[in-house]
Amino acid sequence: MKKWLMCVLILLMMAPAVQGKDNKKSNNTSKAVQKKAESASPAQEKETPFQALIVMEASTGxxxxxxxxxLQHPLASVTKLMTAAIIMEKLESGxxxxxxxxxxxxxxxxxxxxxxxLKEGEVFTLEELMKAIMVASGNDAAYAVAEHLAGTTDAFVEEMNKKAKRLGMNDSEFHSVHGLPPSxxxxxxxxxxxxxxxxxxxLLKYPKxxxxxxxxxxxxxxxxxxxxxxxxxxxKLPGTDGLKTGYYSKAGFNIVATAKKDGLRLIVAVLGSPRAKIRDAVAIERFKKYMAQYQMAVLSKKDQAFGEALQVPDGMVTTVQAVAAADFSYPLPREKKAAVKNEIxxxxxxxxxxxxxxxxxxVEFxxxxxxxxxxxxxSPVTIEKAGFFKRLFR
Incomplete structure (x- = not known):
């Protein structure tokens, strides 16, 4: 009996130790799982590469x-593209x-x-300041040019909004000539x-x-x-020759870029990227993708003959071959060129x-x-009308 009581007492004394060991093991396991979850969550979170994007072929739209x-989005310095549009318009008009x-x-x-x-009183040519705007994104240069050409920057901004309306830019509203964060x-x-x-x-109308x-x-x-x-x-990408980037914290990283290869010109806009490298990588990837998939297919050349010769019964010459009045090219998926039909x-x-x-x-394609x-x-030539007797003889 005494031996049996001793065994019970020993077991009761050991139970808390075992339970403590199990609790410790359980706590360690929970902490390990929590730590693993915490370390995994940032890796699982993917940055949204952009808020909006478009890829367009330039000649046809x-x-x-x-x-x-x-999506209406803050532009930052991409605003300077409209500033440039007003300036180029003024240059074109004289x-x-x-x-x-x-x-x-x-x-x-x-x-x-x-x-x-820029320092107060410094003097520069308009071309020097245009380079400062388009290359270095100079806010001071944009302000100086706008003030000079319109009298005040407010008057220049008014011109920017009027042009936006003329072009049908219904999602756009301009409040500055440079795109700095608003107060x-x-x-x-x-x-x-x-x-x-x-x-x-x-803007692509202006080679300068x-x-x-x-x-x-x-x-x-x-x-x-x-x-x-x-x-x-x-x-970084051969054939790229424009146009403008922009950034401030609320706007993110923006770009409107253009590149040309083998006659095919594309424009890419990316708005609201979290980092400049992501924005640029997105734009470059789209350029490469669509340059590889598409070609500028030449469907007619100026003076190219189409159809059968026409009869000119009253003319000094009695037939004429119709020719194309202009070149015509169209962006097509490379495998689709053979599928183009024409109606003369x-x-x-x-x-x-x-x-x-x-x-x-x-001719319609x-x-x-x-x-x-x-x-x-x-008609590629002039054909005079034949005289009465010549026509009678015929």
Whole structure:
């Protein structure tokens, strides 16, 4: 009996130790699982590479890819593309000259952010300051030019919004000439990928602008200051020659870029990337992808003959071969060129004489039964009307 009581007492004394050991093991296991979960969560969280994106072929406006195309987003320095559009318009009309001089005001010299450190009273040509805007994204340069050309920056901003309306940029609203973050009482410059494509296509009319946006490095102030292009895709991707980047914290990293290869020009807009490297990688990947998939297919060349010769019974010469009035190319998936069909519309004969360049008909091109374009067919020569007796003899 005594032995049995002793065994019970020993077992009761050992139970807390065993339970403590099990609890300790359980706690250690829970901590290990929690630690593993905590270490795994950041890795599992993926950064959203952008808020909005669009890829477009420039000549036709054909959209190749789009994500949130009408999302209104803060632009940051991409705003300067509209600033540039107003300036290029003034240059084209003769209202401004590249060699005209601009004296820097005190207000311009006080601009923060990206700048070329203009000093009050300094004098530069409009072309020098345009390079500072498009290469170094100089907020001070943008302010100085806008103030010079419109009298005040407010008046210049008014012109920016008027042009946006003319172009049909309905998602856009401009409040500055430079895109700096707005103060608490001001509003941000906003636009969408859709609108930025409209603006970029308008800017591509100006070869001079692309000369500036393609510069990787450019001296300023007689070489005392070296400007480096904020668009780092230039130099990384052959054929890239524009256009503009932008960043501040709320806007994220933005870009509108363009590149050309074998006649195919693409424009890519990326808005709201969390990092510059992600933004640039997204744009480069899209350029490479669609440059590989698409080609600029030549469907007609100027003076190329189409259709059968037309009869000109009243002419000194009795037949004429209709030719294309212009070149026509269209961006196509590489495997689709053979699928393009054309429909030639020409009369069998033309009465009277014919003038050189006279429209005789048209050729229309189709892909998968959808029209993709038309080209007028014209006479390549003048054919005089034959005299009465010659026509009678015939």
């Amino acid at each position: 054909q959209v190749l890819e789009e994500v949130n195309p009408h 209202a401004a000259q590249l060699n005209e001089t601009i004296t820097v005001s005190g207000a311009a010299s006080k601009m923060g952010g990206s700048q070329v450190y 608490s009482e001001d509003q941000a410059d906003v636009s969408s990928c859709h609108d930025l494509m409209i603006l970029a296509r308008d 602008l692309l000369e500036w946006t393609a510069l990787q490095i450019e001296p300023f102030r007689g070489g005392a200051f070296i400007m480096h292009n904020h668009n780092k895709i230039i130099g 519309r020409l009369p069998k004969e033309i009465s009277g004489g014919i003038e050189q360049g006279q429209t005789l008909g048209e 189709f892909l998968d039964n959808q029209s993709i374009g038309k080209v007028n067919l014209i």
